[in-house]
Amino acid sequence: MTTKDENLELLELALGELSPEAEAELRLRVDASPELAAELDALKDALALARHLPVDEPSRGMDAAVMAAARRKAAEAKPARGDEEETTGFWPRVSRFLRDAVNGPQAAMATITLLVVAVGLWFVPTAHRDADDAPMRISDAVHPPEDAEPVLEPATPAVEKPETAVGAAAPVDLEDAEKRAPTRSRKESATPKAAAEAKRSVDVGASGAAPAKDRMLSTAPASSDTMVERRMDAEGAAAPRTATSSAARRDARALELAPSAGAAAPSGMVAESAEMAPPPAETTSRVGELERAFRAGDHTATITLARAILSQPRASETGSRAQVLDYLARAERARGNCAEAIRQYERLLETYPAYARRAGVEAELADCRARVTK
Amino acid sequence: MFGKLARKNLRPGRVPLTERPDEELLALFSSGEADAFGVLLERYRRPIFNFVARHSGDAPRAEDLTQEVFLRAIQRAEQFRGESKVSTWLYKIARNLCIDHRRRMRHRGHASLDAPTNGDGPSLGERLPSDARGAHESLVDEDLRARILAAVEALPDDQREVFLLRQIENMPFGEIADVVGASENTVKSRMRYALLRLREALSEYQDYASELR
Known part of the structure; x- marks a missing residue:
């Protein structure tokens, strides 16, 4: 019978880790004991077979994201290293100034400033023009001025795409907008089509708003995607709860386009709770299909599949939307379409701040931005 | 502390980065030398990837997990005190990630992705591209x-x-x-x-x- 120490010595012998003296001494014992010899053979057999363990190679795509993060981190540490460098003499100072100007924060600040000015110049006239289409402010809707006329806006996008509606509900001053283009809104509201759309919108808003919110709060096993989107539904439609009388319908119509702070759950909390919720089997299989396409390097199929899943009506969507967005962004990145990849990565981080692979997403996003800048 | 050591004694340029030990590379990286981390990445990307692929039980996600290992190493590089080898430190990070990942998979009731996908077919892990697998x-x-x-x-x-x-x-x-x-x-x-x-x-x-x- 072998002892525990003997077993460990046999392992070391099989691995060739014993000292020559210990090995010679153990070999004498092994020769004298069939049991020890059998154990040694078994270990050697297993080690011989274990050498066939496959060795795989990761793709180079992984390295780019890691190195982008490494460069960012190293750039943070660089100023500290500068303390040790020579600071005396004219040329070292000039050299350091030039190097810092090119690589340091000055260049970045100058670029950002130029970008802000450029975007500002481009955006200001557009903002004025867009004010014509802006929805009414919440405060105006709840307490309308006595002389205010009913202003109805086309509501279809808000009903069909709550996410868009939330995004579009920037608080633009209605009075200001009316001063600029008062006739257009009134004219539109007078047409039968606009009136019909407005009525449809009010009906949906008034009847569907409160249940949408309640559903969101009571559906525990829903995924993050569903929950966030339901939150968006609730944001878009919760306000018309107040629209119970015909006099309030007009206000409700306008409020439909504006986000209601009361209905919104903290996005971090929503995403966190969703991380814990297991996605239903149907979604798992579709996401699995998407994942296989991505792993197989079929980025076109990945993008097509991802977009198909994302285009599903929200009511039937059951989860893993964050993962789908992730694969979509990565496939776009792999195809070299950095602009689209950036858009999807940003959308992912914004919608699902607690996404499990957040660090990886941020690194890949930084890599894409660096590539676009180049 | 480690950063000061690097600044005083480990100025880049004297010995090629590829010939420097891991600990020096990490110290250089902590003092702002991004390329030093590139050398570490090159040294460990393959073994860490294979360790993660087999230990996590989720070969298809091994690349994501490996990426996460290195991202965590980047974030924690300054905390490395040199009490253990860099390789040991990296594998500790990888091991913890794998344990977390396996736990999450069990919690969600996922089947191991190393299991055959349909009946007797090859597992996803086996279908990963591999240079090591020759055509013959x-x-x-x-x-x-x-x-x-x-x-x-x-x-x-x-x-x-x-x-x-x-x-x-x-x-x-x-x-x-x-x-x-x-x-x-x-x-x-x-x-x-x-x-x-x-x-x-x-x-x-x-x-x-x-x-x-």
């Missing part, structure tokens, strides 16, 4: 590889991690003990059990193994 592999080799993967996957977690660290990184038992937080003798014992289990699972290859010895 014998059928025995292919079958054996698949069986070894399955046998390794079937090992208990504590035996599997020891086996992988030894087999992939050829890590000394003392360092493995540091990574897994157990005594050296315990680690050796786990290795022994792992080998005996593997041999039992692959008993039909006994003759072949004897030839290989």
